[in-house]
Amino acid sequence: MRRLSPIVLGVAAAVMALAGTAAAQQKEVMIGGQCDRTGPTQIVGVVICPAIQDYIDLVNSKGGVEGYKIKYNELDNEYKVPQAVEEYQRQKQAGAVSMAIYGTPQVQALNQKLVEDKIPGTSPGFGISASADGSRFPYLFPVAATYWSQGAAAIQFIKDKLGGGLQGKKIAYVYYDNPAGHEPLPILEDLQKTEGFELRSFAVPPPGVEMGAQVLDITQRYRPDFVIDHLFGRSPSVAIKEYKRAGYPLSKVIGLVWASAEADIIAAGGWQVAEGYHTLQFAGAGDEYPVRQEIKAMYKAQGKEPPKTMDDTVIYNRGLLIGAIHVEAIRNALNANGGKQPTGEDIKKGFEQIHDFTLGGLFPPLQITPTDHEGGGWVQIFQVHDGKFVKETDWFRGYPQVVAAAVKKAE
Numbered sequence: 588m589r590r591l592s593p594i595v596l597g598v599a600a601a602v603m604a605l606a607g608t609a610a611a612q613q614k615e616v617m618i619g620g621q622c623d624r625t626g627p628t629q630i631v632g633v634v635i636c637p638a639i640q641d642y643i644d645l646v647n648s649k650g651g652v653e654g655y656k657i658k659y660n661e662l663d664n665e666y667k668v669p670q671a672v673e674e675y676q677r678q679k680q681a682g683a684v685s686m687a688i689y690g691t692p693q694v695q696a697l698n699q700k701l702v703e704d705k706i707p708g709t710s711p712g713f714g715i716s717a718s719a720d721g722s723r724f725p726y727l728f729p730v731a732a733t734y735w736s737q738g739a740a741a742i743q744f745i746k747d748k749l750g751g752g753l754q755g756k757k758i759a760y761v762y763y764d765n766p767a768g769h770e771p772l773p774i775l776e777d778l779q780k781t782e783g784f785e786l787r788s789f790a791v792p793p794p795g796v797e798m799g800a801q802v803l804d805i806t807q808r809y810r811p812d813f814v815i816d817h818l819f820g821r822s823p824s825v826a827i828k829e830y831k832r833a834g835y836p837l838s839k840v841i842g843l844v845w846a847s848a849e850a851d852i853i854a855a856g857g858w859q860v861a862e863g864y865h866t867l868q869f870a871g872a873g874d875e876y877p878v879r880q881e882i883k884a885m886y887k888a889q890g891k892e893p894p895k896t897m898d899d900t901v902i903y904n905r906g907l908l909i910g911a912i913h914v915e916a917i918r919n920a921l922n923a924n925g926g927k928q929p930t931g932e933d934i935k936k937g938f939e940q941i942h943d944f945t946l947g948g949l950f951p952p953l954q955i956t957p958t959d960h961e962g963g964g965w966v967q968i969f970q971v972h973d974g975k976f977v978k979e980t981d982w983f984r985g986y987p988q989v990v991a992a993a994v995k996k997a998e
Contacts, residue, residue: 619679619686620659664689733961738817755785823846823847848899908950
């Protein structure tokens with residue numbers, strides 16, 4: 588029998604090693620992530636996207652998901668639609684089978700592409716409110732309170748604060764003048780008719796750093812019983828400072844979810860300046876959640892200090908939610924298809940199998956189905972008090988039947 592030379596044996600071993608490496612590389616699922624690290628909403632992006640990566644790293648440090656490593660491929664879209672569309676195409680070509688989208692205008696631009704490519708995309712707490720209807724938006728998953736649910740919850744909270752009735756009350760709606768800012772208006776206008784309050788809207792042009800005229804009009808002329816702030820980027824802190832300067836009580840202001848982070852309070856001048864300000868959240872604020880302690884332990888095991896991004900617990904915790912729901916959808920897909928490399932369609936079905944998932948209480952029990960991609964629309968209210976966010980309500984939904992009717996009739 589002919590013996591193989593050492594050179595031939597070496598080549599064969601190298602080929603086998605390369606084949607093994609290729610096989611190992613195939614055991615990977617890629618999530619495409621978009622972020623804004625350099626644009627007008629970077630105050631959110633520089634915290635939420637590192638949090639997603641931290642969660643993915645935590646999962647991979649435990650062996651991944653059903654034998655697969657998770658890869659998070661993030662690109663900076665600068666909160667611009669052309670960049671978002673270009674980056675989506677690049678990530679799709681790179682093999683991403685699930686997308687974490689960033690920005691309402693970007694969601695509107697990418698929704699049809701998700702359908703065409705059969706790739707699920709998430710938009711927790713932003714995007715297209717009607718996408719709660721999975722039968723009409725099969726590949727888009729808001730997977731947290733949409734802007735309609737947020738607007739309804741804010742009105743419910745105000746109603747409770749004002750003694751249980753809104754007839755004849757005046758509410759100001761202050762919003763960033765772009766598609767995201769306009770999104771809650773249909774539900775607010777529906778509730779205005781049924782509850783009998785007066786609603787006046789005040790648009791703040793991008794980038795939202797000048798609103799002295801609007802605040803003067805609100806506080807000196809309109810004099811509302813309550814204010815809803817739907818602002819983001821640098822504008823929430825500007826609004827808080829302007830209300831304070833005008834002498835309007837911040838206890839009569841509630842910020843929707845993107846006006847509700849520690850960074851907004853600090854940029855406004857600190858906790859004492861913002862005392863009384865109400866914030867609406869779709870994930871918990873604070874540090875007491877087990878997953879945060881696991882991430883800190885992961886860093887310490889690597890000989891590193893936990894990152895400063897963890898200090899803004901509101902935005903960081905939302906990043907954990909985003910990472911967790913993508914991983915859970917991937918896990919469901921792998922369990923359903925016998926561990927085969929999942930497609931976007933597999934992971935779409937995986938999202939629709941998420942139920943009673945809270946990540947240790949970080950968010951309410953999500954119930955995603957083929958027809959309900961929002962998961963319930965639950966929120967909590969926190970208030971700035973004595974230098975921190977104090978939880979003011981348990982998880983609740985505002986006017987769920989009104990929101991459901993709006994979703995059903997949306998075009």
